[in-house]
Amino acid sequence: MELPHLWSLRLGFSNRQAPTIQALGMESFLKKAFKAPFSQTEPACLKDDPKSLLELREKRQQFKNGQSEEAKKLIKEQIQKGVELKQWWLQELLQAEFPLREKMVLFWHNHFVATSQKVKVNWWIYQHNQLLREMAFGNFKTLTKAVIQTNAMIRYLDNVDNKRGEINENLSRELLELFTLGIGNYTEEDIKNGAKALAGLNLGETKAQYRPRIEDNDTITYLGKTGHFKADDLVDQIFEQPKIPYLITRKILKWFIFDTPDEKLVTYYGDYFRKVNFEIQPLLLKIFTEEYAKPTAGSKIKNPLEFIAQLHDELQIKAPNIPVLVFFLRQQGMDLFNQPNVKGWDGGTSWLTSQIYLQRQNSGDLLCSGRLLNRRIFKDAPENGDVPKMKNEPQNISIAFSPTDSNVEIIQKLSNRLLFQVSPELQKDMESVLKYDFDGQSANAQQAVIRLFNYIIKTPEFQLI
Numbered sequence: 001m002e003l004p005h006l007w008s009l010r011l012g013f014s015n016r017q018a019p020t021i022q023a024l025g026m027e028s029f030l031k032k033a034f035k036a037p038f039s040q041t042e043p044a045c046l047k048d049d050p051k052s053l054l055e056l057r058e059k060r061q062q063f064k065n066g067q068s069e070e071a072k073k074l075i076k077e078q079i080q081k082g083v084e085l086k087q088w089w090l091q092e093l094l095q096a097e098f099p100l101r102e103k104m105v106l107f108w109h110n111h112f113v114a115t116s117q118k119v120k121v122n123w124w125i126y127q128h129n130q131l132l133r134e135m136a137f138g139n140f141k142t143l144t145k146a147v148i149q150t151n152a153m154i155r156y157l158d159n160v161d162n163k164r165g166e167i168n169e170n171l172s173r174e175l176l177e178l179f180t181l182g183i184g185n186y187t188e189e190d191i192k193n194g195a196k197a198l199a200g201l202n203l204g205e206t207k208a209q210y211r212p213r214i215e216d217n218d219t220i221t222y223l224g225k226t227g228h229f230k231a232d233d234l235v236d237q238i239f240e241q242p243k244i245p246y247l248i249t250r251k252i253l254k255w256f257i258f259d260t261p262d263e264k265l266v267t268y269y270g271d272y273f274r275k276v277n278f279e280i281q282p283l284l285l286k287i288f289t290e291e292y293a294k295p296t297a298g299s300k301i302k303n304p305l306e307f308i309a310q311l312h313d314e315l316q317i318k319a320p321n322i323p324v325l326v327f328f329l330r331q332q333g334m335d336l337f338n339q340p341n342v343k344g345w346d347g348g349t350s351w352l353t354s355q356i357y358l359q360r361q362n363s364g365d366l367l368c369s370g371r372l373l374n375r376r377i378f379k380d381a382p383e384n385g386d387v388p389k390m391k392n393e394p395q396n397i398s399i400a401f402s403p404t405d406s407n408v409e410i411i412q413k414l415s416n417r418l419l420f421q422v423s424p425e426l427q428k429d430m431e432s433v434l435k436y437d438f439d440g441q442s443a444n445a446q447q448a449v450i451r452l453f454n455y456i457i458k459t460p461e462f463q464l465i
Helices: 003-010 018-024 026-035 053-063 069-095 100-111 122-134 140-147 151-156 170-180 188-198 231-238 244-256 263-275 280-292 304-314 322-331 348-352 354-368 407-418 424-433 445-457
Strands: 220-222 225-227
Touching: 003 018, 003 280, 003 407, 018 026, 026 100, 026 280, 053 069, 069 100, 069 122, 069 304, 069 322, 100 122, 100 244, 122 140, 122 151, 140 170, 140 231, 170 188, 170 231, 170 244, 188 220, 188 231, 244 263, 244 280, 263 280, 304 322, 304 354, 322 354, 348 354, 354 445, 407 424, 407 445, 424 445
Parallel strands: none
Antiparallel strands: 220 225
């Protein structure tokens, strides 16, 4: 087992970074990843999108008569721009030199959920996403304050309907239950009073703002403290609570390393997180450098993005079909900007239902045959008609191997970078695919190694990292 290959997948989406991890060591690699530049350029698909509240109101007026051909056209354009925004993000994920930031944006995206399906304003979804990118390695407390005051979150969790005398508790509840403390560490009274403090926090130009006419300025008691509180005050009080570090450290461990983290580790890293005043960067540095030294391989099921990105990387596909990859993720249950509910993607065994596993196998067959993903692998999908149409030109694919190596040596090297658990039975099966008389310098050597690769990616062991 080679740790750099394992951790290249865990901290990104392929084996591409393994040589850098090997050369620099984990700590130096992480410090470079934390400082790596990232895009701050507005996606081209949003160039002409409405951004100010006035522009959005004007656009909404155009939508009002939903039966008119013009209104239908505008709605279709907005939906298409939402799809293009997904494609933009997926491109950012796949092309980043140090993809750890984007992996962390995905983590926060699945923690502070705000779906485009409900928010319905592409610009707000992008603002929310960009905030997560800019603050990905920053302070958890500061990030929490900023996120709950984005227009996307205010709309998604219905705080637009939270006003004095007509309290909506959704944002207040999820702030405690899903974003910070977790169930059992607050009361229903805390939720009600928190909602009062958030009443009137409504849509604004660059972020949410309180509207004096509908805000509630009553004195409340929240998590044991009494006073006149607003959004920032609630977060300050939450971060004084004893249980505050553990929900997020558990989720970080689950996202990167363990589908079922040991609670002792959750507490250990949570206590350290409190000690460093909820700064994400030192927490990640400690977790990754310490867990890197442990035999943790095979403790987590790959998510769909980790699975498909690794296939493209190993087959050296230079220009993946991004629109179809976006659809592939959706079919695999990892629809960007559209998690199934406020709890986000479940992860773990939910990534390996029978349909998802079959689609993984079909996608492997297609890519290994020198074709990009296309409609064929989605023929049984309920939304098959939505698959982007495309010309599927043959691809030049290849698997890196040394032509002077024997079959056993090639199997060993492929196993090191693709599998982290190899039983005697699996070893025997691989040797029956790439036989003892394999000649790496023969005309069909590359095809033989690709057949071995296609066999490996269908094994249960390949689904693990």
